[in-house]
Amino acid sequence: MDKDLTAKLEAHVRGALTRSAPLRISGGGTKSFLGRAVEGEPLDVAGHRGIVNYQPTELVITARAGTPLLEINAALHERNQMLGFEPPHFGDNATLGGTIACGLSGPRRAYAGAARDFVLGMKLINGRGELLHFGGEVMKNVAGYDVSRLMTGAMGTLGVITEVSLKVLPHPASELSLVQACSIDDAITRMNLWASRPLPISATCFVGNRLYVRLSGAETAVASARRHIGGELVTDSPDFWEAMREQHHDFFAGAAPLWRLSLPPAAARVPLSGACALEWGGAQRWLRTDAAPPEVRRVAAAAGGHAVLFRGGDSDERFHPLPGALLALHRRVKQAFDPKGIFNPGRMYAEF
Amino acid sequence: MSSEGQSKAEHGYTGELAVLLTALRAILPSDSVLWEEEDLRPYECDGLSAYRRLPLIVVLPDTIDQVQAVMRLCHQRKVPVVARGAGTGLSGGALPHSQGVLLSLAKFKSIIDIDARNRTARVQPGVRNLAISQAAAPLGLYYAPDPSSQIACTIGGNVAENSGGVHCLKYGLTVHNILQLQIISADGELLTLGGAALDSPGYDFLALFTGSEGMLGIIVEVTVKLLPLPERAQVVLAAFDDVVKAGGAVGEIIAAGIIPAGLEMMDKLAIRAAEDFVHAGYPLEAEAILLCEVDGTNEEVSEHILKIHDIMQNCGAIEVRTAKDEQERALFWKGRKAAFPAVGRLAPDYYCMDGTIPRQHLPEVLRRIGELSREYDLPVANVFHAGDGNLHPLILYDANKPGELQRTEEFGGKILELCVAVGGTITGEHGVGMEKIDQMCTQFQPDELRQFHAVKDAFDPAGILNPGKAVPTLHRCAEFGAMHVHQGRVPFPELDRF
Numbered sequence: 065m066d067k068d069l070t071a072k073l074e075a076h077v078r079g080a081l082t083r084s085a086p087l088r089i090s091g092g093g094t095k096s097f098l099g100r101a102v103e104g105e106p107l108d109v110a111g112h113r114g115i116v117n118y119q120p121t122e123l124v125i126t127a128r129a130g131t132p133l134l135e136i137n138a139a140l141h142e143r144n145q146m147l148g149f150e151p152p153h154f155g156d157n158a159t160l161g162g163t164i165a166c167g168l169s170g171p172r173r174a175y176a177g178a179a180r181d182f183v184l185g186m187k188l189i190n191g192r193g194e195l196l197h198f199g200g201e202v203m204k205n206v207a208g209y210d211v212s213r214l215m216t217g218a219m220g221t222l223g224v225i226t227e228v229s230l231k232v233l234p235h236p237a238s239e240l241s242l243v244q245a246c247s248i249d250d251a252i253t254r255m256n257l258w259a260s261r262p263l264p265i266s267a268t269c270f271v272g273n274r275l276y277v278r279l280s281g282a283e284t285a286v287a288s289a290r291r292h293i294g295g296e297l298v299t300d301s302p303d304f305w306e307a308m309r310e311q312h313h314d315f316f317a318g319a320a321p322l323w324r325l326s327l328p329p330a331a332a333r334v335p336l337s338g339a340c341a342l343e344w345g346g347a348q349r350w351l352r353t354d355a356a357p358p359e360v361r362r363v364a365a366a367a368g369g370h371a372v373l374f375r376g377g378d379s380d381e382r383f384h385p386l387p388g389a390l391l392a393l394h395r396r397v398k399q400a401f402d403p404k405g406i407f408n409p410g411r412m413y414a415e416f
Numbered sequence: 417m418s419s420e421g422q423s424k425a426e427h428g429y430t431g432e433l434a435v436l437l438t439a440l441r442a443i444l445p446s447d448s449v450l451w452e453e454e455d456l457r458p459y460e461c462d463g464l465s466a467y468r469r470l471p472l473i474v475v476l477p478d479t480i481d482q483v484q485a486v487m488r489l490c491h492q493r494k495v496p497v498v499a500r501g502a503g504t505g506l507s508g509g510a511l512p513h514s515q516g517v518l519l520s521l522a523k524f525k526s527i528i529d530i531d532a533r534n535r536t537a538r539v540q541p542g543v544r545n546l547a548i549s550q551a552a553a554p555l556g557l558y559y560a561p562d563p564s565s566q567i568a569c570t571i572g573g574n575v576a577e578n579s580g581g582v583h584c585l586k587y588g589l590t591v592h593n594i595l596q597l598q599i600i601s602a603d604g605e606l607l608t609l610g611g612a613a614l615d616s617p618g619y620d621f622l623a624l625f626t627g628s629e630g631m632l633g634i635i636v637e638v639t640v641k642l643l644p645l646p647e648r649a650q651v652v653l654a655a656f657d658d659v660v661k662a663g664g665a666v667g668e669i670i671a672a673g674i675i676p677a678g679l680e681m682m683d684k685l686a687i688r689a690a691e692d693f694v695h696a697g698y699p700l701e702a703e704a705i706l707l708c709e710v711d712g713t714n715e716e717v718s719e720h721i722l723k724i725h726d727i728m729q730n731c732g733a734i735e736v737r738t739a740k741d742e743q744e745r746a747l748f749w750k751g752r753k754a755a756f757p758a759v760g761r762l763a764p765d766y767y768c769m770d771g772t773i774p775r776q777h778l779p780e781v782l783r784r785i786g787e788l789s790r791e792y793d794l795p796v797a798n799v800f801h802a803g804d805g806n807l808h809p810l811i812l813y814d815a816n817k818p819g820e821l822q823r824t825e826e827f828g829g830k831i832l833e834l835c836v837a838v839g840g841t842i843t844g845e846h847g848v849g850m851e852k853i854d855q856m857c858t859q860f861q862p863d864e865l866r867q868f869h870a871v872k873d874a875f876d877p878a879g880i881l882n883p884g885k886a887v888p889t890l891h892r893c894a895e896f897g898a899m900h901v902h903q904g905r906v907p908f909p910e911l912d913r914f
């Protein structure tokens with residue numbers, strides 16, 4: 065099934081350039097709900113797939129953008145390794161390219177790092193139809209600007225990602241989860257208190273008045289942290305974290321708009337109506353609220369962060385608006401990569 | 417007439433100097449504007465002292481408003497601006513521009529705020545790396561990236577170079593440990609990149625800016641993440657009679673699922689030099705030593721130390737020692753952290769290289785460096801961040817011997833090209849600066865360099881920030897290519913040769 069479609073993708077981009085036709089880049093289509101709708105010719109990257117290089121002792125994997133995340137996870141699992149940022153899939157067809165373009169990270173984010181933290185290098189096609197390679201397969205590389213990390217989370221608006229190299233991590237030797245009942249205020253306090261101690265925590269979540277903690281590491285370390293943190297053992301631990309990550313948990317059911325608030329972890333509970341779940345030690349907060357979008361954004365900004373309308377709602381503005389000077393810089397950088405504005409126009413912001 | 421006057425006249429800049437001086441003095445207190453040669457001298461180079469140049473003027477602002485005013489003025493008059501932290505950089509990044517302003521951030525040295533609850537520190541760019549950890553220590557917190565120069569280098573310089581340290585294998589580089597930057601753009605605007613949360617809306621300019629070597633803006637404030645001090649840290653010293661065996665042990669430790677906090681290697685010459693200098697108790701008969709540190713909870717450390725001990729032995733170590741107490745641990749590290757100055761005592765000058773390679777190629781690369789060392793008749797000591805394949809070959813030379821510096825640079829260039837050839841990079845943490853500008857032509861294709869220039873233009877259309885550094889012009893590469901035909905292939909065949 066491995067296939068190198070680089071030449072085809074390049075030709076498609078060049079063709080689109082001559083026709084001045086905007087492109088809607090897609091992988092497995094699992095994250096099309098995220099961001100704004102894009103009008104454009106579909107550019108399908110899913111066929112461009114295959115693991116190009118995997119060196120477990122170098123802690124590096126390189127794969128084509130269309131490679132399914134499931135395939136990557138399986139290959140890593142076989143060698144007792146994993147993606148440190150524990151990305152959400154949002155569907156079996158999720159591809160590596162789409163995951164990196166959306167820059168999404170899962171439960172481990174606050175403790176191991178985000179998608180961009182694990183990106184070591186990338187091949188991409190820019191808006192001049194050129195195939196470029198930045199970064200590489202080594203852990204440290206400061207030659208040239210860090211374009212690979214800039215592309216991560218840019219929602220495909222700067223170029224077509226064709227290949228990605230990621231740092232990978234060994235599976236922790238042992239892992240278990242604990243749960244305790246508490247209020248949201250106590251949850252925020254406890255999560256932040258634990259984070260200020262050297263404990264082997266790899267995930268935290270507050271949902272439905274219960275606070276979940278996952279411990280990962282050497283067996284002895286996990287055992288002693290368990291005594292420190294207390295609570296009951298979660299019997300279906302992997303399922304719980306997967307349900308949160310994939311948004312299959314009951315919290316995510318129903319039609320109320322789903323907001324993602326990214327705040328300083330110790331920020332107090334936000335004064336907005338609706339159910340709230342916390343992850344990442346308090347730094348990521350999910351909110352089911354019908355509050356008016358400007359109000360949600362105002363509250364998030366006042367707490368020192370920002371808000372994304374993740375699913376639902378009828379606002380066309382999905383990501384947090386940018387202040388003027390920063391927006392101008394975004395436009396110039398967009399221009400630098402995609403002078404004709406053909407890649408996913410408007411996917412992030414209406415302005416570019 | 418002073419030589420200063422002459423050199424300024426040479427640049428045809430005497431008139432401009434007077435105008436600039438007047439304008440700068442209207443913005444800054446007069447003792448914050450330096451222009452006489454004796455005052456400029458301390459700024460003529462950074463840690464790469466082979467490259468020296470006097471700036472036209474040095475300014476030492478101490479408020480953000482002043483930095484903005486300086487930038488607006490320089491932008492309007494198209495005067496080059498080079499930012500400078502502590503000047504410990506090793507690639508000539510802070511080398512002044514002879515017709516420009518050197519903007520020192522030395523006066524920005526206050527720690528604005530430490531937020532214990534959110535575990536962050538907001539600091540000015542001139543704060544020394546180590547000072548942050550010292551200030552956070554009473555709260556049981558620290559700032560993880562620890563370049564060997566940490567007692568001197570500034571956090572602004574760290575961000576500009578994306579600096580690493582011996583602990584970045586586990587805790588990451590600067591880019592992984594910062595949350596927010598306040599920058600002044602080339603035209604004097606104050607911008608916030610990143611934020612107080614773990615991510616921020618829009619493009620990841622925080623990452624793009626990290627490691628951009630003063631080319632995209634002036635950093636005037638940095639918010640860093642702080643981590644809890646580990647309960648315990650312990651280091652194992654293993655000696656090998658063969659560098660290849662030591663390299664093998666590195667791979668085995670990683671394969672065992674352990675990510676050490678630090679994993680460093682030194683070769684025989686470096687061991688000798690360090691031992692003479694700080695008496696760390698290193699085994700002098702070894703061809704290579706590994707320093708492997710693990711940290712975490714008490715139990716975790718004990719468990720890992722046992723495993724590492726076994727691995728080292730199985731990989732053929734002739735001696736394995738665990739630091740018996742905190743004092744010995746500090747001593748083992750002292751030798752490593754002082755390796756550069758220690759090696760510096762072996763010869764009048766040394767030249768520090770900074771390539772990174774996939775670790776599996778270590779034996780081959782070391783063998784080839786040895787051959788080149790004989791070919792160029794220049795000794796090399798190897799010190800490196802073995803865990804992440806970041807090599808620091810230190811070439812020993814004497815700048816006063818005619819032709820030796822040139823031979824050294826050529827040798828260094830060969831090492832970097834070798835790193836690229838095995839799939840690595842010309843710089844792991846010290847940056848391109850002035851020094852590796854030609855090797856950028858080996859690492860990148862013209863289209864990629866053009867993309868870098870486009871990024872630069874987006875931030876600094878007038879090209880006043882650190883001109884001539886970090887990214888070579890295509891013409892420079894064409895010239896360089898004419899001298900060095902890479903792997904039998906002429907780079908940039910489409911460009912005119914001259």
Ligand SMILES: Cc1cc2nc3c(=O)[nH]c(=O)nc-3n(C[C@H](O)[C@H](O)[C@H](O)COP(=O)(O)OP(=O)(O)OC[C@H]3O[C@@H](n4cnc5c(N)ncnc54)[C@H](O)[C@@H]3O)c2cc1C
Nearest residue numbers: 501502503504505509564570572573574576579580630635
């Ligand atoms: C003995 C020794 C050991 C070293 N060990 C290490 C190591 O282990 N790891 C490592 O990574 N490096 C190491 N270095 C290199 C050096 O210390 C780092 O690159 C450091 O980050 C430079 O900081 P500085 O304040 O001295 O910056 P400078 O040398 O003053 O400047 C470096 C670059 O940053 C730019 N810059 C500085 N401040 C700002 C600002 N506020 N805004 C915008 N641009 C700015 C400059 O223009 C220049 O391009 C070592 C150097 C020495 C001499």
